[in-house]
Amino acid sequence: xxxxxxxxxxCFNEGGNPKLLExxxxxxxxxxxxxxxxxxxxxxxxxPKDLLLNAAPPVWICGDLHLENFGSYKGxxxxxxxxxxxFDEACLAPCTxxxxxxxxxxxxxxxxxxxxxxxxxxxxxxxxxAYSNVLAKGIARSVEKETASGLVKDLLRSLKSRLxxxxxxxYTKKKKGKRHLFIDNKRIIEATExxxxxxxxxxxxxxxxxxxxxxxYQILDIQQRIAGTGSLGLERYAVLVExxxxxxxxxxxxxxxxxxxxxxxxxxxxxxxxxxxSARVVAIQQRVQGTxxxxxxxxxxxxxxxxxxxxxxxxxRVSLQxxxxxxxxxxxxxxxxGEVTAWDQLRSGGRQGxxxxxxxIKFAHLSDWRNQILKYATSYxxxxxxxxxxxCQKS
Numbered sequence: 001x002x003x004x005x006x007x008x009x010x011c012f013n014e015g016g017n018p019k020l021l022e023x024x025x026x027x028x029x030x031x032x033x034x035x036x037x038x039x040x041x042x043x044x045x046x047x048p049k050d051l052l053l054n055a056a057p058p059v060w061i062c063g064d065l066h067l068e069n070f071g072s073y074k075g076x077x078x079x080x081x082x083x084x085x086x087f088d089e090a091c092l093a094p095c096t097x098x099x100x101x102x103x104x105x106x107x108x109x110x111x112x113x114x115x116x117x118x119x120x121x122x123x124x125x126x127x128x129x130a131y132s133n134v135l136a137k138g139i140a141r142s143v144e145k146e147t148a149s150g151l152v153k154d155l156l157r158s159l160k161s162r163l164x165x166x167x168x169x170x171y172t173k174k175k176k177g178k179r180h181l182f183i184d185n186k187r188i189i190e191a192t193e194x195x196x197x198x199x200x201x202x203x204x205x206x207x208x209x210x211x212x213x214x215x216x217y218q219i220l221d222i223q224q225r226i227a228g229t230g231s232l233g234l235e236r237y238a239v240l241v242e243x244x245x246x247x248x249x250x251x252x253x254x255x256x257x258x259x260x261x262x263x264x265x266x267x268x269x270x271x272x273x274x275x276x277x278s279a280r281v282v283a284i285q286q287r288v289q290g291t292x293x294x295x296x297x298x299x300x301x302x303x304x305x306x307x308x309x310x311x312x313x314x315x316x317r318v319s320l321q322x323x324x325x326x327x328x329x330x331x332x333x334x335x336x337x338g339e340v341t342a343w344d345q346l347r348s349g350g351r352q353g354x355x356x357x358x359x360x361i362k363f364a365h366l367s368d369w370r371n372q373i374l375k376y377a378t379s380y381x382x383x384x385x386x387x388x389x390x391x392c393q394k395s
Contacts, residue, residue, distance in 0.1 A: 005042075005390045012041045012262070016233030024232035025395055032388040033067075033109040038229045040064040040089055041262040042387065043101055046380070049266075053372055056094040057355035057363050058269050059345040060284050063089025063261065064230060065098040066105035067113075070337055071317040072155055075291030080159055080314050082143040082152050083289050083340055088231055090284035091261050092269050092353055095345055095360065099131060100373045102341070106334070107381040113320055119327060123334045124377070128370050130338030135364035138357040140347035142290035143340060150332030151318045159314045165248040167313035172221075172240060172250075179247050181221045181240055188238055189224045196222045198301075199237055199255060206299045206308070216251070218242040225254060234259065238311070252311040253295065257304060272352050276305035287348035 013021055028038040036043075040063070062069060062084050069086040103124045106113070110120040141147070145156040171188065172179040183190050191199075199222050207217045218241060225238040235257040243251035258277040274280040278298040286292045295310035323329040342360075350356045355363075363369070 005387045006394050008042065008045070009039060009391065013233055017235070020226065021233040023226065024229065027229055027232070029392050029395065031112065032385055033105070033112045034229060035388040035391060036105060036108045036384050037066060037068065038232070039387070040101075040230055043104070043380075044263050044266045046383065047097075047266065051372070051376065053096040053100060053369060053376070054094055054268070056096040056369065057359045058092050059095040059354050059360070060288055060348040060351070061091065061093050061095070061098040061345075062087060062288075063091055063093070063098070063263050065102040065341065067102070067109050067320060067337075068317055070340065072159060072314055073293045074312050074314045075289075076294040076296075077291055078294070079291065080145060080156060081289070081291060082148060082156060082336070084344055085315075087281045087285040087288070088258065089261050089263055090281055090288070091263050091267060092271055093263065093267060095355070095363070096369060096373060097263075098341060098345075099128070100377055102337070103127065103373055103377040104380055104384070107377055108384050109320075113323075113330065115327075115330070121374070121378075122327075123330055124374060126331045126334040127338040127341075128373070130335040131342045132364045132370070134339050134342035135346070135360045138346060138361045140290070140343045141339075142343065143336060149336065150329050151322055152333065152336050154322070155316060155318050159316070162313040164313055168248065168250055168252065171238065171252060171311075174247050177247055179220060179240060179250050181223045181238055183223060187226055189226060191222055191224045191237065195224070195237070199239065202299050202301055202306070203239065203255075203308070206297065210297070212297075216241065216243055220246070220250065225256075227254075231256065235306075251295075253308060254311050255299065255306050255308050257306055269353065276300050278305035278307045281307050284348070287351055288344040290343070290347060 024038060028035045064086060069084060071085040072080055072082050073085060074080050106124050107120050143152060148156050168179060171181060173182045181188050200219055203217060203219060207214055219239060220242060221240040223238055225236045237255045239253040239255055241251050241253060243249045258281055260277055276298060282296055282298050293309060297308040299306045299308055318333060346357055346360060348354055349360065
């Protein structure tokens with residue numbers, strides 16, 4: 001494998017939309033944390049095979065756990081939760097892989113968090129304390145408004161005032177009582193007629209085969225959607241549907257192509273024979289989250305597959321700058337994220353090769369893995385900085 005960072009990144013992203021990839025690379029040049037978020041594949045390409053962390057109990061992992069891959073959403077029971085929210089790279093792997101990637105994100109993202117080196121180490125230990133304490137108890141829970149604290153509680157409380165109409169107004173324009181997607185070339189760009197026809201056919205065939213309500217999924221508009229960092233460049237669409245009636249009962253859907261998991265070449269554990277890559281993403285998300293989001297589905301088109309999900313007014317992330325110089329607020333956020341990570345691993349245990357609670361409880365009481373995670377994350381964060389500098393200089 002070449003050591004040239006530019007070659008490695010371009011090779012991984014080969015086949016993506018050139019215009020969107022340029023946006024991705026521009027974002028990655030903006031700061032080292034965004035670069036880290038956009039290069040999950042580099043992390044696992046570099047991860048040593050002989051680390052003892054690889055012998056940890058197998059669990060269903062997000063695969064790309066970092067500070068910005070947690071958020072709020074409305075479940076299919078219409079209650080709002082805070083949980084891990086990105087499963088593109090989800091797979092069966094050692095439980096430590098998500099943890100070490102997250103801890104590295106704290107150190108790499110210290111400038112984004114506006115904390116110094118010792119504070120970043122302190123926050124890392126807050127996460128590890130919460131994670132190991134939850135594993136040791138072996139009981140899975142969920143974060144709701146009533147059980148949240150600190151910045152997460154502030155986020156979940158703020159969602160109560162969000163209205164569907166206001167949310168739709170951010171993405172659409174109304175004309176004669178009907179909405180259409182607003183092409184701003186920032187979040188929404190124009191899809192070709194051929195793309196629109198393809199997506200209309202795919203969704204129509206899907207709701208017929210799954211017996212979904214045809215009137216709800218009546219399509220009003222389809223355009224390309226720009227979102228995310230790691231997945232930017234992949235085929236992705238915003239789909240405006242009739243929902244419960246125009247104009248303000250309309251729903252927005254996200255339809256995103258799923259690629260092969262970037263961890264796949266480095267997985268020693270046998271993986272299930274998923275019917276498609278999107279089936280992998282949705283199945284693991286449904287196992288891991290306490291309550292999966294509404295309108296989550298899989299659409300297959302030959303050898304391609306897409307994840308269909310609702311775009312929600314309640315969907316948001318905690319602002320990493322909202323701690324206002326009070327480190328205790330960041331402590332609580334790291335504690336919540338550590339708890340959620342452990343709860344999700346416990347909740348999905350015992351499925352197709354993942355460890356049961358007893359195995360995770362036993363692992364939590366071991367002492368050596370924490371120092372190994374901190375040592376590797378600290379060391380690798382320096383490599384990320386070097387890779388980022390090389391990327392900025394040569395791209």
